[in-house]
Amino acid sequence: MKGRVLVIGASRGIGAGLVRGFLAHGWEVDATVRDEASPGEIADLADAVALHQLDVRDAARAAALAADLTGAELDVIIHNAGIYHGHTDAELIEVNAIAPIRTVQALLDAGALAAGGVVALMTSQLGARRGKQGAIGGYSGSKARLNDSFRDRADSWAAAGAVAVVVHPGWVRTAMGGPGAPVSVEQSAAGIYELLTNLTQDKHGRFWTWEGREHCW
Numbered sequence: 001m002k003g004r005v006l007v008i009g010a011s012r013g014i015g016a017g018l019v020r021g022f023l024a025h026g027w028e029v030d031a032t033v034r035d036e037a038s039p040g041e042i043a044d045l046a047d048a049v050a051l052h053q054l055d056v057r058d059a060a061r062a063a064a065l066a067a068d069l070t071g072a073e074l075d076v077i078i079h080n081a082g083i084y085h086g087h088t089d090a091e092l093i094e095v096n097a098i099a100p101i102r103t104v105q106a107l108l109d110a111g112a113l114a115a116g117g118v119v120a121l122m123t124s125q126l127g128a129r130r131g132k133q134g135a136i137g138g139y140s141g142s143k144a145r146l147n148d149s150f151r152d153r154a155d156s157w158a159a160a161g162a163v164a165v166v167v168h169p170g171w172v173r174t175a176m177g178g179p180g181a182p183v184s185v186e187q188s189a190a191g192i193y194e195l196l197t198n199l200t201q202d203k204h205g206r207f208w209t210w211e212g213r214e215h216c217w
């Protein structure tokens with residue numbers, strides 16, 4: 001066994017691809033889905049994966065999961081869950097910006113991560129401000145806020161023993177990315193696997209793409 005990874009938001013798309021990718025490399029995989037009775041694209045992996053129920057909007061459930069994983073010595077935690085189309089700004093902020101920070105903080109506070117373990121939050125290149133003036137809203141604004149909150153926490157997460165990054169997974173052919181996206185789930189997951197399993201302390205607190213290139217804020 002190479003290590004133990006927790007993928008948060010694993011029922012579909014990139015999250016499901018990450019589960020398959022880490023399993024293929026011989027990792028022990030914990031994965032969260034909103035409904036354990038219908039784990040979507042990882043339904044065939046019931047025997048290979050430790051499934052946990054989590055809707056990331058539910059802070060109490062996230063805290064309970066963190067308590068369950070105390071001492072789990074997770075080598076990698078990936079917060080992948082996210083939403084885009086058909087949601088209000090408030091819903092986008094809750095799921096894409098507030099929940100990832102809160103859930104990871106609960107896991108770190110519970111001592112679920114191994115010393116020197118990796119934390120990755122799935123952001124988007126659309127969340128990069130790139131010197132834009134004024135506020136950016138919608139999905140982009142929610143990922144920009146995630147990035148800002150991550151940078152605020154980066155020092156304390158390093159002090160907690162984490163090597164933490166935000167990751168742009170590429171424009172990926174999922175329900176969110178659509179059929180015209182240029183990157184397959186398998187390509188994105190493979191790139192993220194390489195990035196996260198070769199992450200050194202000097203890369204902490206920064207914004208990386210699935211191809212291992214640094215992204216501007």
Ligand SMILES: NC(=O)c1ccc[n+]([C@@H]2O[C@H](COP(=O)([O-])OP(=O)(O)OC[C@H]3O[C@@H](n4cnc5c(N)ncnc54)[C@H](OP(=O)(O)O)[C@@H]3O)[C@@H](O)[C@H]2O)c1
Nearest residue numbers: 009011012013014034055056081082124171172174176177
């Ligand atoms: N695809 C792209 O081109 C692209 C580009 C940039 C960034 N991203 C980011 O990459 C991540 C994955 O995207 P994707 O394309 O794989 O999206 P997707 O196919 O729409 O899948 C989204 C995943 O997030 C889960 N999720 C949504 N709301 C949740 C909640 N409240 N609690 C727990 N899980 C929840 C979904 O679970 P359910 O099945 O229960 O709904 C699903 O597993 C997201 O953070 C997204 O913003 C994607």
